[in-house]
Amino acid sequence: MNGPGALIALEEITRSYRQGEQTIPVLRGISLTIERGEFVALQGPSGSGKSTLLHILGLLDRPSGGRYRLLGDDVAGLPDDRLSELRNRTLGFLFQSFYLVPYVSALENVILPGLYGPTPGRVLRERAEQLLTQVGLGDRLHFRPNQLSGGQQQRVALARALINDPQLLLADEPTGQLDSTTSVEILELLATIHAQGRTIVLVTHDEATAACAQRRIVLHDGLVVTD
Amino acid sequence: MMAWSSLIEILRLPGRLLRMAAAALWAYKLRSAFVVCGVALGIASLTIIVAAVDGAQRKALEIVSFFGPDAAFVLGGDIRSRAVGQRNLTLSWDDTRAIRQSLPGAYLVVPMRAKSGLTAHYLENQREIPIVVGTAANYAEAWNWPLSEGRDLATEDVEHGAKVCLIGDTAARELFGNASPIGRTLFLDRVPLQVIGRLAYRGLSGGGGSIDDRIILPITTLTQRFNMSRKYFRALRVKFRDAANMPANIEGLRSLLRHQHRLGPGDKDDFTILTADEILKFLSMLKGGLVIFLGVTALVAVVVGGFVLANLFYLSVAERTVEIGLKMALGAKKRAILLQILVEAVVLTLLGALLGMALGMAMGQLLERLGVLQILFSWKVFFLSLAAAVAIGVLFGLKPARQAAALDPIAALKGL
Numbered sequence: 001m002n003g004p005g006a007l008i009a010l011e012e013i014t015r016s017y018r019q020g021e022q023t024i025p026v027l028r029g030i031s032l033t034i035e036r037g038e039f040v041a042l043q044g045p046s047g048s049g050k051s052t053l054l055h056i057l058g059l060l061d062r063p064s065g066g067r068y069r070l071l072g073d074d075v076a077g078l079p080d081d082r083l084s085e086l087r088n089r090t091l092g093f094l095f096q097s098f099y100l101v102p103y104v105s106a107l108e109n110v111i112l113p114g115l116y117g118p119t120p121g122r123v124l125r126e127r128a129e130q131l132l133t134q135v136g137l138g139d140r141l142h143f144r145p146n147q148l149s150g151g152q153q154q155r156v157a158l159a160r161a162l163i164n165d166p167q168l169l170l171a172d173e174p175t176g177q178l179d180s181t182t183s184v185e186i187l188e189l190l191a192t193i194h195a196q197g198r199t200i201v202l203v204t205h206d207e208a209t210a211a212c213a214q215r216r217i218v219l220h221d222g223l224v225v226t227d
Numbered sequence: 228m229m230a231w232s233s234l235i236e237i238l239r240l241p242g243r244l245l246r247m248a249a250a251a252l253w254a255y256k257l258r259s260a261f262v263v264c265g266v267a268l269g270i271a272s273l274t275i276i277v278a279a280v281d282g283a284q285r286k287a288l289e290i291v292s293f294f295g296p297d298a299a300f301v302l303g304g305d306i307r308s309r310a311v312g313q314r315n316l317t318l319s320w321d322d323t324r325a326i327r328q329s330l331p332g333a334y335l336v337v338p339m340r341a342k343s344g345l346t347a348h349y350l351e352n353q354r355e356i357p358i359v360v361g362t363a364a365n366y367a368e369a370w371n372w373p374l375s376e377g378r379d380l381a382t383e384d385v386e387h388g389a390k391v392c393l394i395g396d397t398a399a400r401e402l403f404g405n406a407s408p409i410g411r412t413l414f415l416d417r418v419p420l421q422v423i424g425r426l427a428y429r430g431l432s433g434g435g436g437s438i439d440d441r442i443i444l445p446i447t448t449l450t451q452r453f454n455m456s457r458k459y460f461r462a463l464r465v466k467f468r469d470a471a472n473m474p475a476n477i478e479g480l481r482s483l484l485r486h487q488h489r490l491g492p493g494d495k496d497d498f499t500i501l502t503a504d505e506i507l508k509f510l511s512m513l514k515g516g517l518v519i520f521l522g523v524t525a526l527v528a529v530v531v532g533g534f535v536l537a538n539l540f541y542l543s544v545a546e547r548t549v550e551i552g553l554k555m556a557l558g559a560k561k562r563a564i565l566l567q568i569l570v571e572a573v574v575l576t577l578l579g580a581l582l583g584m585a586l587g588m589a590m591g592q593l594l595e596r597l598g599v600l601q602i603l604f605s606w607k608v609f610f611l612s613l614a615a616a617v618a619i620g621v622l623f624g625l626k627p628a629r630q631a632a633a634l635d636p637i638a639a640l641k642g643l
Contacts, residue, residue, distance in 0.1 A: 060556060060636050081560050088558020099553045099640065103254030113557040115243045160557075 005072055006033040007168060007199055008057065013066035015052055015222075026052045028222035029066070034201065036167070039194045041213035042203045048219040051172060054203045058091055058170045059083045071167075088116050092161030094171035098153045100145040100160075106132060107141040110159045117164055124163065131159035135189060151182030158189060169193065171202040175209055187212045240563060241570065248571040251547075258539050262575040263582060265535030266619060269528040270583025270612050275591050276521040277608045282601035283517060287510040291503045293429070295371045297470035299477055300501040301463040301484070317497045318460045322487050323363075326465060330483055332476050335466040337362055337369040340446055342453055347442060349402040349413040356398065359415065359442050361449025362464075366393065367426065369464045377409045377424030380445055384423075388447035392420040396428040397439035418452045420444060477502060529615065532579065533623035540572060540627035551631050552639025565632040572624025573617055580616035584609065 015027040026049045034040055044050045055061035056068065059075060068075050070086065078086070087093075100109045107128050114124040132141055135155040137148075145153055154174060161169055171190070175183035191212060194200050204210050218226035252259045294300070303317040318338065326336045340361040347356050360366075364382040367374050375396065384391050392415070399408045399422075408422040420442075429439055449455065467476045477500055484498055544551070551564055559567075591602035 055637055058556070081562075084555070084558050084560040087556065093556055095640070099549060101550055101553070104250050108250070112554070115247070116240075116554075116558045116560070116563060118239075121243075164558075 006069075007036045007038075007071060008032075008034040008201075009067075009069040009072075011067040013053075013056060013063045013068060015049070015056065015061070015064050026222050027056075027063070030219075030222075030224055031066075032217065032224060032227065034199065036199055037194075037197055038215060039190075039200045039213045040202065041210035041216045042201060042219065043205060043210050043216055044219035045205065047221075049222040050203050050205075050219050053219065054170055054172055054201065057168075057201060058093060059087050084116075088113060089164055090167050092164070092166040092169045094154070094157055094161050094169065094174045096173040096176040098145070098150075098157045098177075100153055100156055102145055105142045105144060106137060106148065106156045106159075109145070109156055110163055112163075113160060114163045119164070128159065128163060131162055132156070135159050149182070150178050151185055154178060154182075154186055155189065158186070158193075162193070167199060169198055169200045171200065173204055174202065175204070175206070183209070241566065244563065244567045244570045245574070247567060248574050252571055252574060255543065258543060259575055262536050262539050262572075263579045266532040266576045266579025266616060267583035267586055269525070269530075269532035269619070270580045270616060271586035271590065272521075272525040272528040273615055274584050274587030274604075274608055274612055275594070275602070276518075276525045277611055278587070278591055278602045278604050279521065279594075280514060280518055281603040281605060281607070282595075283510070283514045285603055286601050287507060287514070290510070291507055293371065294503050294506060295466070296473070296503045297467050298369070298371075298503070299465045299467070299473075299480060301465065301480070302499045302501065303459065303461060303497070317488060318463050319458055322484060323460075323463065325483060325487050326463070326480065330465075330479055332467045332469050332472070333465050333480070334468050335365055335369050335464070337364070337366060337464040338446060338460040339462045339464060340449055340455065340460050342449065342455065345416050345442075345453075347398065347402060347413050347415050349411065352402045354398060354401050354440070356415070356442050357440060358438075359444065359449065359453075361446035361455075362443055363446055366443055367424065369466055372429065373427045374424045375427045376407060377422070379424055380443070385445040385447055388451050389445060390418065390420050390448060390452075391423045391444065393424040393426055393443040394422050395426050395439040395441040398442060399425050401440075415442060415444075416453075418448075420448075473502060473504070529619060533619045536572060536576065536619065537623040537627060540568065540624055541630070543571075544568065544627050544631045548634065548639045549642050551634055552636045552641075555634070555636035556640060561632040564634075565628045568628035568631050569621060569624050572628070573620035576616040576620035577613065579619075580612045583616075584612050587612075 010030055010032050013027055013030040014025065016023050016025040018024075030049075030053060042050045042053060052061065056063050059070075062076070071090065075083065075086070100106075101112065104112075107125070110128040110131060111121075111124045114128075119127075129138070129141060132138055135158055137152060137155055137159070140148065140152065145156070148156065158174075169190075174190075175186055178186065187209060190200060190202070200213075202209070202213060210216055216226065217224055301318060320338070323336050323338050326333055342359045342361070343357055345356050345359050347354050362380065363385050364380050366372075367379045374393070377393075380391070380393065383389070392413075394402075394408055394413075402408070402413060403411065408425055410421065412419050412421050414420070426439070426441075426443075446460070465480060467473065469476065481496070481500060485494075485496065488497055490497065554564060554567075555561075588604060591604070595602045
């Protein structure tokens with residue numbers, strides 16, 4: 001299954017939404033490949049379709065047309081359950097508003113994606129502790145999200161994204177709600193994770209953030225304008 | 228290999244969901260408490276109903292075993308057309324003799340009359356005796372009612388109108404304290420009676436209330452000393468040798484009495500024959516009414532509990548949309564989301580069931596103490612309540628759970 005070649009291969013991906021009688025195209029034919037180990041920034045003004053593209057890459061949305069191959073497999077025909085498994089095992093997500101479960105500890109938030117997979121609980125716990133230590137929260141394992149600062153919450157979310165050891169990390173404006181100092185900390189962590197051999201696709205409209213990436217893809221009106 | 232690991236996953240998921248559910252329910256304590264209370268009320272009424280029906284069943288069996296499967300009880304008049312105390316007095320000594328002489332299989336025929344509102348005295352103790360029974364020899368044997376001391380009424384006592392009596396256990400205790408009443412003389416109104424036997428404690432009666440405060444004396448003594456008509460009885464107790472052949476025995480008794488009373492083919496019986504079977508039928512009719520009445524009440528209570536649950540879970544799903552979307556994005560399958568909501572619902576309904584059973588038992592104790600119902604708790608009640616709780620949880624949790632599982636992860640993450 002994991003044959004050689006690109007991690008992600010998109011051919012003429014389109015996505016349009018129906019609004020009443022009108023059909024509004026958001027992606028109008030995107031073709032690109034992302035190799036293993038790349039750090040890619042997806043840029044573009046709001047409405048350019050970068051979030052939609054990230055959702056498609058993250059298997060949260062299905063394209064209206066075109067072909068998306070992840071790890072060499074065409075994902076178009078896969079049933080929802082199989083997409084859930086792929087999201088769980090091969091993808092990690094980082095969101096702008098962190099999305100931590102408010103009523104459980106940092107440790108349990110990190111373990112959460114593992115609970116839907118095959119890893120035994122004991123292993124998950126150890127791995128979660130390691131990851132939280134790695135992001136600098138080893139002394140705050142049992143804190144609730146509301147006891148942590150925004151930067152700390154995003155670091156918990158980063159540890160959570162890595163719990164199932166994914167090949168691809170998808171980040172949607174991960175520093176959008178953080179001040180510049182904490183943003184730099186998060187970006188440094190992303191750089192470390194990238195250095196460990198993981199592929200990262202990061203959506204941002206911020207130049208400084210995009211500057212961390214090795215490759216920039218700029219979208220405008222649903223088309224790639226710069227690569 | 229793939230199938231094996233996914234099997235382990237499927238088996239492991241419910242336990243993990245249970246722990247997630249516990250955390251979520253604890254986080255939303257107030258809402259959880261409302262669901263638990265709503266379900267508890269339904270389960271409480273269900274508990275009482277099953278326990279009451281079981282209690283009624285046990286009571287019916289006790290009454291029937293007291294009555295005896297080999298016996299018939301003949302009442303004067305038709306009980307279906309007249310209230311107790313206003314029945315026609317139609318049974319006479321002639322009937323008693325006729326049954327004794329010409330009804331095969333009947334080995335005991337004991338006539339009875341009753342008088343109420345008399346007072347018994349012994350030294351300075353006195354007590355109202357609700358029912359004084361006048362009867363013939365072998366009363367204790369005829370009613371399967373053992374004597375704890377002394378002897379039964381004998382034929383001579385009845386023939387001579389002897390001033391002797393049997394006394395119920397409660398009455399004996401109140402008049403004589405802990406001393407043996409045998410051989411002592413009490414006064415029933417102004418009539419002195421020597422106690423010759425004491426009946427064992429029985430503790431129940433067909434109509435509710437005690438029968439251990441009775442005094443039993445020869446029927447001749449009752450009619451002579453208390454100025455009652457000497458010809459008729461209120462009832463006849465007949466015991467048969469062959470309990471297996473009761474329908475034939477009863478038919479024989481009935482045609483004999485019809486002949487004795489000179490009833491034509493078109494006339495109605497002027498007497499009523501009761502048997503254990505008849506009583507069982509009557510009691511089960513009564514029980515059927517009870518079951519329907521209480522059953523409807525319980526059903527309403529349970530459904531109300533279910534609606535409370537469903538509504539609060541709709542609210543919960545709406546409030547936790549982002550959490551559900553997140554879990555989907557992190558790889559939870561629709562099935563896992565559905566199961567999580569159902570597990571939350573069932574955990575709450577099971578807690579509700581435990582609380583409801585405690586509540587039901589407390590209310591049952593109260594009802595029993597007030598003498599309204601006899602309540603019988605059992606494992607059956609316990610497991611039935613748990614099963615009902617699971618059913619409520621699944622039934623009323625299913626729609627909110629399906630709604631949660633059908634959410635689109637992107638929209639849900641935006642809180643839409």
